[in-house]
Amino acid sequence: MRFFNTSGPVVAADHYCIPPLKRLNLAEVRRLIRDKRYFVLHAPRQTGKTSALLVLRDLLNAEGTYRCVYVNVEGGQAGREDVEQVMRTILGELASWARLTLRDEFLDEIWVDILAKYGPHVALREALTRWAQADPKSLVLLIDEIDALIGDSLLSVLRQLRAGYVLRPGGFPQSVVLCGVRDVRDYRIHSSSANAIIAGGSAFNIKARSLRLGDFSQDEVIALLNQHTEETGQIFTSDAQETIWTQTQGQPWLVNALADETCFHDGDTADRHRPITATDIRNAQEQLIQRRETHLDQLADKLKEDRVQRIVEPLLSGAEERRFIDRDLEYIRDLGLLAQDRPLRIGQSHLRRGRPA
Ligand SMILES: Nc1ncnc2c1ncn2[C@@H]1O[C@H](COP(=O)(O)OP(=O)(O)OP(=O)(O)O)[C@@H](O)[C@H]1O
Ligand SMILES: [Mg+2]
Structure with a gap:
């Protein structure tokens, strides 16, 4: 299996x-x-x-x-x-x-x-x-x-x-x-x-x-989840699929981690007749954050670097003053902390808490 x-x-x-x-x-x-x-x-x-x-x-x-x-x-x-x-x-x-x-x-x-x-x-x-x-x-x-x-x-x-x-x-x-x-x-x-x-x-x-190498597209996320459905019969509701997509934006490890947490770790959902819901996904997200999974922890560690803070802080606080050095920007994009496109925004290769469903 x-x-x-x-x-x-x-x-x-x-x-x-x-x-x-x-x-x-x-x-x-x-x-x-x-x-x-x-x-x-x-x-x-x-x-x-x-x-x-x-x-x-x-x-x-x-x-x-x-x-x-x-x-x-x-x-x-x-x-x-x-x-x-x-x-x-x-x-x-x-x-x-x-x-x-x-x-x-x-x-x-x-x-x-x-x-x-x-x-x-x-x-x-x-x-x-x-x-x-x-x-x-x-x-x-x-x-x-x-x-x-x-x-x-x-x-x-x-x-x-x-x-x-x-x-x-x-x-x-x-x-x-x-x-x-x-x-x-x-x-x-x-x-x-x-x-x-x-x-x-x-x-x-x-x-x-x-x-x-980019992140998964939404179609790829769904294709990956469907492999589990095909092999076990367990479905992800369309809300659950959408939640995985919005919460991960296709970041490959996160997609796998959320799906794994819901399908293989949670006793309730081990019953393959029970569909995976958006609530399961949100609970799984909380678990991953609580456990400080290595990948999340490594990203969090990067936030302590000065050049990362110089860019991320004003973005998070919505400050007007944004003078960035291009080299720092590239660095932070390479880490996946910022999205690739404009306008500048936080990348979603890490989980966000508290966003509405
Ligand atoms: N083709 C894929 N299909 C599904 N999941 C994938 C795929 N490639 C990567 N992943 C997910 O990403 C994780 C990391 O994969 P991999 O080790 O190849 O990435 P990496 O970019 O080399 O990571 P690192 O920078 O830490 O070395 C896997 O454990 C899996 O969760
Ligand atoms: Mg590698």
Whole structure:
């Protein structure tokens, strides 16, 4: 029996889901890869980035034109600006993912020696070059959580990708996708070694495009809820469907969390003959807030940042005086705290209490 997933990437066999690739512009992604482009995929937390990347990887590998590897570099965050340690983590992760997903042990056998010989500022470039040269099939590299890296470590990764870019596809990955919450162009990276702020766009000026993953449309929300109805017979009243839509505006995790809370946690509604009503949804919303679910808690934490407060406070209080720095605005939009469009308004990727039904 499938269920609404609220932790980690979706797996179609286990979870109700909107086909993850439908959420990307697949034709454009294919074109960018074919044209040997390096690009960014970004969206707020819990939107489905990793779900989409994993399915893209499996699709490309099944088609067989490319060797595609997904790597999550979040582990490099702990090393902060110790570039040696961070490169060790990234190379280790990359080798491990290659072994796991492609059964390719090439990197695993060479990266330690490459790091020892070339040092952390060249090792990634050199390892990717050797790996690309080892097989005529071009490499596609999907790097997730790129913005978990900071300062000199992030700069070193970006610069090594830029350095190898001219060698592609024979001597470097054909295409690299950098995935994170923010667009690399907007990063202002503080380099401790240079004691300077460096624009991400200048360290990685080879980026062709930035793709942004959106939230679910209302049709997608309904399609997701209908999967539960089809599999269990339990219906959501149209009021309940509407409430989920108005309260989440399609934010993917929230939609799943509300539906999961009503269908799988509440004893009353475990009876599948009992329809899910708008009241059930509102109760579920209250439960999620009370429990301080991780995703909500993380967003709430962001409200403590000065640059977030500078923008969010006047919006909430309705103050007339609104002078914002564009960079701050972009940052807060990337987090999903503000809606993408104009006029400026609070995004609904977090639950609002007390709104009339
Ligand atoms: N295709 C989908 N269909 C249904 N729900 C989805 C889909 N993609 C994502 N979700 C919902 O979003 C949640 C997060 O998915 P995923 O881990 O892929 O997002 P993410 O953007 O990588 O998150 P993070 O930024 O925290 O890494 C899932 O647990 C699920 O609730
Ligand atoms: Mg993710």
